[in-house]
């Protein structure tokens with residue numbers, strides 16, 4: 140699906156520009172709730188899952204932005220919640236992990252689907268996939284498993300076939316999640332849209348206009364929910380990317396610049 144409605148917000152537009160979105164968040168923080176995807180949105184993509192870098196200053200800027208919004212800032216990621224926590228340690232943001240299928244509540248408790256015996260067995264078998272397909276990387280995320288082929292794109296079809304067989308064996312309660320150079324098996328109890336909806340039902344998010352930033356297929360569920368609620372959906376990527384988001388930023392650096400700009404402006 141080509142998105143003819145996506146507008147480049149880094150360039151002036153008659154309706155809304157990145158500058159006036161920043162100005163609104165600076166002057167009326169109580170109106171907005173911000174939701175950020177991590178890989179490809181806050182952070183630049185890397186060759187392997189563990190090679191990502193959190194740029195200096197980003198955690199402090201996110202903490203300041205969160206304080207400005209009275210805490211209405213959440214990370215909604217495909218990463219395991221526990222891993223995402225380590226990226227921004229020691230601060231603990233509200234986080235929904237594994238594509239929205241696990242979520243930390245206000246009281247600190249985490250809701251998550253318990254892995255089935257079938258899933259655990261299949262995960263164990265998938266761990267041996269690199270023996271047959273060198274270069275393929277298996278990421279064990281606890282209640283989900285990702286198989287990456289970024290370093291061996293020529294093996295995409297083989298990974299696809301292996302994952303179709305795997306998901307059939309896992310059976311009920313799981314779904315095959317597509318992503319950037321990756322295929323994952325994750326619980327089907329929720330998605331990123333469901334996670335946003337749950338956040339928007341509780342303080343400090345309730346009653347606010349959602350603004351969601353994301354770059355990947357899994358973020359489309361967030362954009363759908365945000366669009367339905369009259370919020371702002373912002374896709375990170377090229378104008379030709381397929382998305383239902385209504386705004387665009389070109390790359391993670393532009394997201395980080397936007398965050399830094401809000402944080403600096405609110406000080407004056």
Ligand SMILES: O=P(O)(O)OC[C@H]1O[C@H](O[C@H]2O[C@H](CO)[C@@H](O)[C@H](O)[C@H]2O)[C@H](O)[C@@H](O)[C@@H]1O
Pocket residue numbers: 176177178179180183184185186187188189191215216217218219278280285287289318319320321323355357
């Ligand atoms: O929802 P996100 O926060 O964007 O997480 C999506 C997946 O991100 C990671 O994989 C992606 O980023 C890697 C590091 O840059 C890259 O090597 C890989 O090709 C990308 O698919 C993460 O490893 C996955 O578990 C997340 O689901």
